[in-house]
Amino acid sequence: MLTNLMRNKAIIISLILLIAINTAFLWERLPSGFDILLTLLFGLIGLILIFVFTFKLGRLFVDKFKNKENNISVIIIGSILTFCFLFPFGLIRQSIFDPPIFLSASREGAANCTTNVILGTDNSFIERSVCFGVDRNSGTYKVKNDTVFLTFENQSNFGEKESFGIIERVATDDSTNFGFFHYFRNLSDSKPMDLIIRDLK
Numbered sequence: 001m002l003t004n005l006m007r008n009k010a011i012i013i014s015l016i017l018l019i020a021i022n023t024a025f026l027w028e029r030l031p032s033g034f035d036i037l038l039t040l041l042f043g044l045i046g047l048i049l050i051f052v053f054t055f056k057l058g059r060l061f062v063d064k065f066k067n068k069e070n071n072i073s074v075i076i077i078g079s080i081l082t083f084c085f086l087f088p089f090g091l092i093r094q095s096i097f098d099p100p101i102f103l104s105a106s107r108e109g110a111a112n113c114t115t116n117v118i119l120g121t122d123n124s125f126i127e128r129s130v131c132f133g134v135d136r137n138s139g140t141y142k143v144k145n146d147t148v149f150l151t152f153e154n155q156s157n158f159g160e161k162e163s164f165g166i167i168e169r170v171a172t173d174d175s176t177n178f179g180f181f182h183y184f185r186n187l188s189d190s191k192p193m194d195l196i197i198r199d200l201k
Contacts, residue, residue: 008073010052014080017045022090046084053077099124103167105181105195115157117165117183117195125150129157148181158185165192169200 020042056074065071099120106116113131119141120126127150129135139152148165155161163186170179178200182192 008069010049010056011073011076013045014049014077017042017049017084018080021084021088024090046081049077049081053081098126101199102201103181103197104199105183105197107183107193107195115183115193115195117181119148121201127152127156156185160186162187163189165195167197169197 020038053074056070056077059067059070060074063070098118099122101118102121103119104116105118106114108114109131114129116126116128116130118126118128123140123142125139125141127135127137127139135157137152137154137156139150141151142149146167148167150156150163150165152161152163156163164184166182166184168180168182178197181195181197183195184192
């Protein structure tokens with residue numbers, strides 16, 4: 001029976017989807033839009049598996065649970081689809097490689113696109129933009145009064161080598177809002193993006 005199950009293409013494809021989702025942090029930053037293409041591909045695979053699962057579920061009731069191979073197939077595919085629904089970005093995230101947090105700020109824009117800036121306690125930082133793909137840039141920073149000067153290892157999401165931000169603390173009882181991080185795209189920018197500070201040590 002195990003051999004027959006392993007020959008089941010739907011099970012093999014669902015297992016590949018499960019592995020792909022849990023290793024998204026390895027491929028979600030591929031250049032030239034490959035990450036977007038892979039996201040669309042895995043989304044299409046997910047839709048196909050939903051159709052296959054529905055068909056097999058119908059057969060399960062028609063056969064009155066007598067087909068053990070189909071029963072196990074329904075359980076495996078159904079479990080993987082449930083996991084993908086509950087954890088669409090997998091359990092292992094790129095954020096586990098981020099430095100210990102001194103400050104974490106984020107902003108949500110149009111089409112649920114987000115910009116995140118994480119300042120580490122080791123004077124390193126991460127700039128992460130999620131919008132039809134993931135861009136992750138890093139570097140080091142220096143703090144002078146309430147101003148944070150950022151120097152990128154390569155360049156920012158906006159193509160800059162240097163930028164800065166201003167920390168504005170706000171007295172509030174909201175444990176998810178410590179104020180604002182006014183993020184300037186470059187040193188001459190006059191209109192910053194206002195990121196909400198979610199965590200501040």
